[in-house]
Amino acid sequence: MHIDFYPNPYELALEYEKNKIYTLFVTNLPELYEKHFSRFSNFKYIRLCLGYHPQVANEYPLDKVLFEKYISTTKYIGEVGLDFFSGISDREKILQIEAFKFVTGKEFNKGRIYTIHSRGAESEVFKILLENDVKLAIFHWYTGKISVLKQVVENGYYVSINPKMLLSKKGLNIISHIPEKQMLFETDGPFARINRKTIYPKDIPNFYDALTKEVEGFEKICFSNFRRLLIEKDLTRFK
Template sequence: MKYIDFHVHIDHYDDANEILKKCEENQILTLFVTNLPEIFEKHYGYYKNYKNVRLALGYHPDLISSEEYQFNENLFNSQLLLTKYIGEVGLDFSKHNLPYKEKQIEVFEKIVFMGSMMDKIFTIHSRKAEKEVVDILEKFNVRKAIFHWYSGPLKLVDRILDLGYYFSVNIGMLKSMNGRKILQKLPIDRIIIESDGPFTKYLGEISRPEEIEKIYHEFEKFYETENLKNIVYENVRSLLKG
């Protein structure tokens, strides 16, 4: 049974090739999320032949404020047939991004419409826009979605679960009171482990594939369970079959 890291930005590591090598050597089923369709296009030919690394097609909402990284809809749509995963995508209504709220919604709805028509699996960014994200997913009848590093209202969690969606959780959530409250509310059959590397740290160092077993043990202690590796593996199998 393999360990799973279902949200990691491999291209943001200084030693991306070494990270890739470790994912393969350690048999970690890894979802490499991208922030732009151009990044997906650049890496697809190289990564498609790896056994344990899957490449997701993304457009991060942070980039809408940038003149340089506007959403290339034609390129995005042309790459959709090459993967079953869409991410990282979503909405972000934090202070810096709030002025671009309407543009974010416009782009996200285009992505969700196309992805839902093709029954893709979404890994979702939803900072301070959780309700709006859920509304859009429901509007377009998305069947398969994972809320990445959810930090929103507890009262919305039940609605997300009722829609059949999952949550990918990382070591950063164990470090905050709000994160632990959310983790306590999540049923263990709806969680998937992510590192979100290199944007999280374990024991003061940037999260790397070598630490994934230790991170699983941290969550086993939190949930007072054993064999989380098997549980997460079955959760991902259920997601893929659903």
């Protein structure tokens, strides 16, 4: 979820911490990670992620120096990826691809978990992850072809599911093609609103209940998968 798009980020962080909810707070720029780093670096249950969102590529060039400066301070990279959904120019695609190849580079990806944005560019994202030998990635709010999704999960990547996916046939179909051992939960707050309402920590138990109707034992499955992912993170440091 995107902590800095909420009106009171620090209060929200305290709420997650109080409720003991393990959470990845993604950022859209290295500059934003730097801005928030000191305030959000000492929590037990939440982790601030070093990110570069593809939708900002045309306006904010990737600060590679800043990314390299902070890479050693985190094991979590996100949100990063590609977005080729609508009306994007060839120049923008080139900028996004260059940035994504950089942040997933082999000198950075060992022992780190990536949160991936792939809208309209699922095949391209998957290809770059393979080229850079990225071991651990979470595809968030996947909306692409089932054929590519099958390749994603066959390669061992995780896919995070949010409550909005329950509201469409396509979302339900995607959920049905994700192996239980690779499912995770996301709110994508504050963007994935339900009935026009922003999602907060207090709402999460209700969404687990709703998702359990589609996947029996969903909450326990997600916790087990996340715990395994953290172990995998440490093991990949030495590969």
